[in-house]
Amino acid sequence: xxxxxxxxxxxxxxxxxxxxxxxxxxxxxxxxxxxxxxxxxxxxxxxxxxxxxxxxxxxxxxxxxxxxxxxxxxxxxxxxxxxxxxxxxxxxxxxxxxxxxxxxxxxxxxxxxxxxxxxxxxxxxxxxxxxxxxxxxxxxxxxxxxxxxxxxxxxxxxxxxxxxxxxxxxxxxxxxxxxxxxxxxxxxxxxxxxxxxxxxxxxxxxxxxxxxxxxxxxxxxxxxxxxxxxxxxxxxxxxxxxxxxxxxxxxxxxxxxxxxxxxxxxxxxxxxxxxxxxxxxxxxxxxxxxxxxxxxxxxxxxxxxxxxxxxxxxxxxxxxxxxxxxxxxxxxxxxx
Amino acid sequence: xxxxxxxxxxxxxxxxxxxxxxxxxxxxxxxxxxxxxxxxxxxxxxxxxxxxxxxxxxxxxxxxxxxxxxxxxxxxxxxxxxxxxxxxxxxxxxxxxxxxxxxxxxxxxxxxxxxxxxxxxxxxxxxxxxxxxxxxxxxxxxxxxxxxxxxxxxxxxxxxxxxxxxxxxxxxxxxxxxxxxxxxxxxxxxxxxxxxxxxxxxxxxxxxxxxxxxxxxxxxxxxxxxxxxxxxxxxxxxxxxxxxxxxxxxxxxxxxxxxxxxxxxxxxxxxxxxxxxxxxxxxxxxxxxxxxxxxxxxxxxxxxxxxxxxxxxxxxxxxxxxxxxxxxxxxxxxxxxxxxxxxxxxxxxxxxxxxxxxxxxxxxxxxxxxxxxxxxxxxxxxxxxxxxxxxxxxxxxxxxxxxxxxxxxxxxxxxxxxxxxxxxxxxxxxxxxxxxxxxxxxxxxxxxxxxxxxxxxxxxxxxxxxxxxxxxxxxxxxxxxxxxxxxxxxxxxxxxxxxxxxxxxxxxxxxxxxxxxxxxxxxxxxxxxxxxxxxxxxxxxxxxxxxxxxxxxxxxxxxxxxxxx
Numbered sequence: 001x002x003x004x005x006x007x008x009x010x011x012x013x014x015x016x017x018x019x020x021x022x023x024x025x026x027x028x029x030x031x032x033x034x035x036x037x038x039x040x041x042x043x044x045x046x047x048x049x050x051x052x053x054x055x056x057x058x059x060x061x062x063x064x065x066x067x068x069x070x071x072x073x074x075x076x077x078x079x080x081x082x083x084x085x086x087x088x089x090x091x092x093x094x095x096x097x098x099x100x101x102x103x104x105x106x107x108x109x110x111x112x113x114x115x116x117x118x119x120x121x122x123x124x125x126x127x128x129x130x131x132x133x134x135x136x137x138x139x140x141x142x143x144x145x146x147x148x149x150x151x152x153x154x155x156x157x158x159x160x161x162x163x164x165x166x167x168x169x170x171x172x173x174x175x176x177x178x179x180x181x182x183x184x185x186x187x188x189x190x191x192x193x194x195x196x197x198x199x200x201x202x203x204x205x206x207x208x209x210x211x212x213x214x215x216x217x218x219x220x221x222x223x224x225x226x227x228x229x230x231x232x233x234x235x236x237x238x239x240x241x242x243x244x245x246x247x248x249x250x251x252x253x254x255x256x257x258x259x260x261x262x263x264x265x266x267x268x269x270x271x272x273x274x275x276x277x278x279x280x281x282x283x284x285x286x287x288x289x290x291x292x293x294x295x296x297x298x299x300x301x302x303x304x305x306x307x308x309x310x311x312x313x314x315x316x317x318x319x320x321x322x323x324x325x326x327x328x329x330x331x332x333x334x335x336x
Numbered sequence: 337x338x339x340x341x342x343x344x345x346x347x348x349x350x351x352x353x354x355x356x357x358x359x360x361x362x363x364x365x366x367x368x369x370x371x372x373x374x375x376x377x378x379x380x381x382x383x384x385x386x387x388x389x390x391x392x393x394x395x396x397x398x399x400x401x402x403x404x405x406x407x408x409x410x411x412x413x414x415x416x417x418x419x420x421x422x423x424x425x426x427x428x429x430x431x432x433x434x435x436x437x438x439x440x441x442x443x444x445x446x447x448x449x450x451x452x453x454x455x456x457x458x459x460x461x462x463x464x465x466x467x468x469x470x471x472x473x474x475x476x477x478x479x480x481x482x483x484x485x486x487x488x489x490x491x492x493x494x495x496x497x498x499x500x501x502x503x504x505x506x507x508x509x510x511x512x513x514x515x516x517x518x519x520x521x522x523x524x525x526x527x528x529x530x531x532x533x534x535x536x537x538x539x540x541x542x543x544x545x546x547x548x549x550x551x552x553x554x555x556x557x558x559x560x561x562x563x564x565x566x567x568x569x570x571x572x573x574x575x576x577x578x579x580x581x582x583x584x585x586x587x588x589x590x591x592x593x594x595x596x597x598x599x600x601x602x603x604x605x606x607x608x609x610x611x612x613x614x615x616x617x618x619x620x621x622x623x624x625x626x627x628x629x630x631x632x633x634x635x636x637x638x639x640x641x642x643x644x645x646x647x648x649x650x651x652x653x654x655x656x657x658x659x660x661x662x663x664x665x666x667x668x669x670x671x672x673x674x675x676x677x678x679x680x681x682x683x684x685x686x687x688x689x690x691x692x693x694x695x696x697x698x699x700x701x702x703x704x705x706x707x708x709x710x711x712x713x714x715x716x717x718x719x720x721x722x723x724x725x726x727x728x729x730x731x732x733x734x735x736x737x738x739x740x741x742x743x744x745x746x747x748x749x750x751x752x753x754x755x756x757x758x759x760x761x762x763x764x765x766x767x768x769x770x771x772x773x774x775x776x777x778x779x780x781x782x783x784x785x786x787x788x789x790x791x792x793x794x795x796x797x798x799x800x801x802x803x804x805x806x807x808x809x810x811x812x813x814x815x816x817x818x819x820x821x822x823x824x825x826x827x828x829x830x831x832x833x834x835x836x837x838x839x840x841x842x843x844x845x846x847x848x849x850x851x852x853x854x855x856x857x858x859x860x861x862x863x864x865x866x867x868x869x870x871x872x873x874x875x876x877x878x879x880x881x882x883x884x885x886x887x888x889x890x891x892x893x894x895x896x897x898x899x900x901x
Contacts, residue, residue: 139588144605151581160654191717191740194729195652204657208732213720220728227654256655260665262647265655314718328651328739334577334644336637 005200013248016239019104020111026098027073027109030082034069034092034117041068042142045113045125047106049075050283053276054128055084056178061131063090066141067124071117073109075100100289111239118234122146125230125244126268129181132159132230133321134266135332148335149233156247157231158255159266162329163209164188164318165273165310174275181271187315188269189213190327193226203227203246203253210273210310215299224296228268229255264333267324278304339364339445340425342414344407345433346371346400348606349382352433356392357385358616362441365391365422369414372399372406393417403485407519407551408544416532419525426452429522434603435572436585436615444571444599448522455527455563458517458570459556472496476548477514478505509543511536517556520572520602523563530562531555573598573630575637578645583637587611592636595629650767652735666765667738672747672841673768675805676776680826681853685709685749691849692841694745700737701730701754716740723755730758738767745841752777752801763808768816771837774806775799775823775878779856782864792871802877824879827855 044067051058059070070091074082085093096109103109114123124142126132134145134157149157164185166173173184193208206227207220216223228244232252239248246253257263281300284290290297316327324330341359345352345368356366368386370379379394386392395414400406411430418428427448437444448454462474472479479499483491499505508514523531531537540558544550559566573596575583582603585593587610593601604611647656650668658665678684678698689696689709698707706721713721717740719733720726726733738746762768777798781791809818817840821833835849865875866883 136586136588140586141607143607144586147605148584151584152577152579158654189718191736192719193653193736194725194732195654195657196729196732197657204654206654210718212725213714213718213722217720217722218724220725256657257644257647258657258659260647260658261645261656262643262651262653263655265653312714312718314714314716316718328648328653331647331653331655332640332643333655334640336583336640 009200009248009250012241013237013239016104016108016111016241016248017115017237020108020115020239023098023103023108024112026096026103027094027112028096030074030093030095031086032092033090034071037069040121042066042122042124042146043068043118044070045072045110045118045123046070046128047073047075047110048077048081048128049100050077050079050081051128052077052079052081052084053175053177054181054271055081057180058128058131059088059091060178062124065132065137066143071113073106073113075106100287105243105290107240107243114234114238114240115236119236121234122149123232123234125232125240129271130161130228130230130268131182131271132266132268133324133330134159135264135321135325135330135335137266137321145335146231146233149231154263155233156229156252156255157264157266158227158229159231159268160193160206160329161226161228161270162188162267162324163211163226163270163272165210165315167311167315168309170273170277170304170308170310171275181274182269182318185271185273186317187311188318190314190316190329194220198246200250201241201246201248201253202250203229204256213312214308214310215303219299222295222299229253230268231266262331262333264335265330266321267330269318273310338422338424339427339429339441339448340418340422341366341429341431342411342418343368343431343433343435344371344400344410344414345369345382346374348433349374349378350385351604351606351612353382353385354612354616355431355433355436357389358437359441360386360389360392363391364441364445365393365418365425367393367395367414367418367421369395369410370397371410372397391422393421401484401486403481403549405545405550408554411551411555412532415528419529419532426525427522428525428528429571429600430520431572431600432520432602434606435520435600436602436604436611437599438573438593438596438601438615439599447599451567453524453526453565455521455523455559455566456569456571457521457523457556457559457566459515459559459566459568460517462514462516472548473516474514475500476516476553477508479548480504480506480546481548506543506546509539511561512540512543512557513560514553515556515560516553517568518570518572518574519551520570520574520600521555521559522571523555523559527559527563531558534558534562571599573601573633574603575633577637578641583640585611590614592633596633597630650735650739652732652739666761667735667767668742669738669745670767670769671738671745672837673750673762673770674747675750675752675771675802676773676823676826677771678749679751679776679779679856680773680823680830681855684853687851687853688747688838691851692745692747692838694747694841695741697746697748699751699754700734700748701726701750701756701758703753703755706733707749727755727757730755731761734758734761747841752798752805756801756805759805759808763811763814763816763818766815769837769840770809770816770818771833772806772809772818772820773823773826774802774820775875776826777802778823778865778868778875778878779858779861782858782861783856788867788871792868792873795868795875796873799873799875799877806877822877822879824881827858830855 044062072085072091072093074095076097085091100106165187166184189209193206195204195206198205204227205225207223212223225245230244241248281297284297285301341364356368360366395417398406398410400410415428479496483495485492544554547553577583585604587608590610649665685696695709697709700706705723706726708715717736778795781795862881862883865881868875
């Protein structure tokens, strides 16, 4: 890397950190319980809007994994999400009425919270429809993973976004509050992911899965990125660059081995494709608050008109993490 | 006579206390050493936890930074205390705070009673160890290491380099033959006291103080001077990963640990509730013992190291993405590429799939769509037949296909009208078997019903592309198995090449080909080439077809002219 790129990336990181400082005033604390935390908690950061129906299962899932505290930014919900979250004993809640788009899709707010509360702690940054799977997650809590990462002096853990979908049209099986979304969205694509290296940031760029196959057949370049690094031992000088796809300083993005070995990695099961999706796509289109003029949602809306079935003959039915490991979507690395 | 435990602790003191209580209450004295860097309140808590046991002692605290003398000093202090305070102790077992007894103490005591003079300590000469990290084995004893490896890695590495360059060495004291081994040992009182109370102790300490990672060499070396009966192995089960860090045991290892033949295991994750509950329970010894199977543990951890260092060949994913120049394991399995065969033979794909028992695709890189076998629109792994998706990242497309179909050999057609971007990747892949009939692209043109000027232009274009491909396949970086025939050469004797290709694809069916595909009718092909020449194009890749003379036999088309009986 030339000194120029190095300088530019450094400048970019500082710019992002300043941005998050400027946007911190948009955050109004609703309830802060984080001050009472002792020891070395594992924190979860999330920014959401109108996700009441998903919240009960989301919180339960991550509590069971061993997340100690949730730090949530509520962007103008009007469906009772805020009231529900404010009542939870392990949630600290902020509300933000400002523009999602202008706050870098919530990342400015999250960056500020990470900087303030995440320093020196393991921080998991996810959306409400993303569910972390890591090696041995059935038998070992998240703390076992972070302890092992600490012992191995690894600072970041990558987890590729794995789009899950139901068999049949999306609106055939309605999602009920509190339900495991993967009872409905049981299927995934096992081997159609295109990977290339992003030399500027040093990360891998992964696209593919059902979204690319169904919605971006003719414009693959626009298909959404699936590479994510959601679990990081945070330092106040770090920042996410684009969603949780990559970080700065760029050494943090080296979550893969370039010499043939496999590092440990997980998956984020993505419960986007439920009956709630069509509604969401419409709402988000109307708000126009999403990435690149919401062109992703525009593509969905077009395709959703004729109730697509994402399922195909070669779809795999989700069983457990070992299945994902065997298929080569994630790896144990040298964690045994 | 009994057995005493020395425990070196630094974190999770509550767990260490549980284990100490387990041993102490079974009549085995315990001396605990706590790292000086651990906070005083934690130590006080541990001391009060164990206050009711009269055979537990706490020794003088030393700071135990990894790789430094502190650990040896701590061991010496604790071991001396043990020998002094508990005269009934015959064997001293060195354990850590994250160790867990796998077998009842009674069994261990009986085992040691049968071997009252044996010292269990892994002790290997530096020439024979294969496990040292960073290439430092003998040099641990001859160089100086004033800088911390953890905190000042750059200084550490460079100071080592400097000493190597200028050949600066420390002299090894007379009588010392460097040995290395696991830090965790079990020594007899005689041996241990001979080391700790020997007349040369001060000299030895002065020397080892500056040796790199002395806890793996101090006792291991000195035991050779004083012991008559060294059994060079550790009674502690401890596995190391590729960076030399110990593997950690969790609840899901319970069954595995039950089948270990070792007495003690390390390292245990402090929150592994089930392990601690199971192995420390008062009834732990009553259960019928599973047949020891330590090989299973070895395999598990050896596999983990292999996964981290070598990985699965041909897999490209979020945490494994080998560099482009990484030729080994570009793809997951062998596959075959055929150029020109489908033009020369009728129904070549059906025939090949039948005789070789492999999956035969059409032109996977065709510009219109991906021609998967059977013409399906989605294939293994939910791969799409969209040409745009494939061309977006042809490499991922091919490696995905080969990975998704592991266990079934893939064959596909390739040609100058296909997307050529993948050619370089295939050519450098040792898994690829590439067979080319050069110039065969002219056959469909010959059979087509197009205007001759169009045919001429198309032939020139395809010839240019194929020449580039052939140049690539004959280049210096080719790792694939490449066979090239000109069209003329091939139809002269097609049987032999076909036989050798099929033999290679399915080596087990060592049969002669009984059925061969039907070749297209080439009557008039020579004249066709001559016409191209007359129009100013120079067809060179087809080989030598004399104009005006029909080929291979002017007497008309024979259905299978080359069947070998």
